[in-house]
Amino acid sequence: MTKKIVAIALVISTAALAFHTAHAAEQSIKYLNVDYVLANAPGIETVKSELESYHATMQDEFDSRRDELAVAMRKFQEIATLLSEADREERVLKLQQQQRDLEEFSRTLQPELDKKRVALLEPFYQRIQVATEAVAKRNNYDYVLKPRAGDSTTILFAKPEHDISELVLEELAKAN
Template sequence: MNYRFLFAWVLMASMYTGVKAHPPKEDDQSQAVPPSLKIGYVNVAYIFEQLPEAIKNNQDFQTFQKQLSNNLGLKASELEKKYSDYQKQVDTFTEAQQKQKQAELSELHQSLRTLEQQMPAEIEKKYKVVIQPIHHKIKQVIDKIAKEQSYSFVLAKDTEAGPVVLFAQPGFDLSELVLEKLKTMAPKEIEPPVVGPKTQTPAQPSTRSAKAVKKK
């Protein structure tokens, strides 16, 4: 009888029966459940159409743009008429008169170009005065409502690039809430927008230091 084979078989059997499968330990700590997101959206264009202050300021802005355009048109018409008159009468002018008329036309043309080049900057300046503060005010009210009511996100339904919210239930629309808050807010509740870096006020010397200098 092959005792070596029998001994090896018994050893393997004992090793096999001695090994027990241990199931993985369950984690006693429950996994943290992420908080639910609270999302809303705002139609800024709608607010602008309904807010009295925005309506008035937008009318002022449109009137300003129209005035600039009219002034530019008047300058262009004046230049065109004077050039036409010059062409009709050029043969009757002396050389000195021709040079004078040409100088007048050149000056008028330069004035027209300057006015045309300044228009975008003038429009932007007016926009910052009458329109941008309202955007700033709307943004502040949205931030305040979002913090008070624990909103995770507030999206803009309309942007210059197109709509961000393609579909949403009306219950997520905060436009009316923002609009009513804007109508009831006092001017002092709105912080003015920061235009440039804040200037630091130089520290004033203390009275004690001033007296010490005076004694010296």
């Protein structure tokens, strides 16, 4: 009886393995290097330029505010002894508020740059998704994976001939 159960289990396991192997051979799995596609996508230079310009504008605003505070502090130090106690306290409070405003502006710089980057890149990611779907459907791919550090999909090895990044870039170029 035990031999029959072992034999049946062996037959079922072999059949399942054969089915799985045959099914896996029919599937087409490719990968896409999204960072590469994004870096080479038509029109990305405009976005890079816009981001650099926005960053420069924000940096100029910060520098201007910092310089205004430095000038106000120098002026205060020059005339502090000539001011009444009430005027001195009022100016100190204004300088402290100006310092807090500058610190707050400094804290918001990176989040604002990040928000701008996301807003400018989102259309590119959408176009890449559409182009990827078009390439996958045209070439009858079952799966397209996105290898990237930190994502749930990780590829430890992939043959370069399975990278469809160039095909997606061609599809993006057609859309322009």
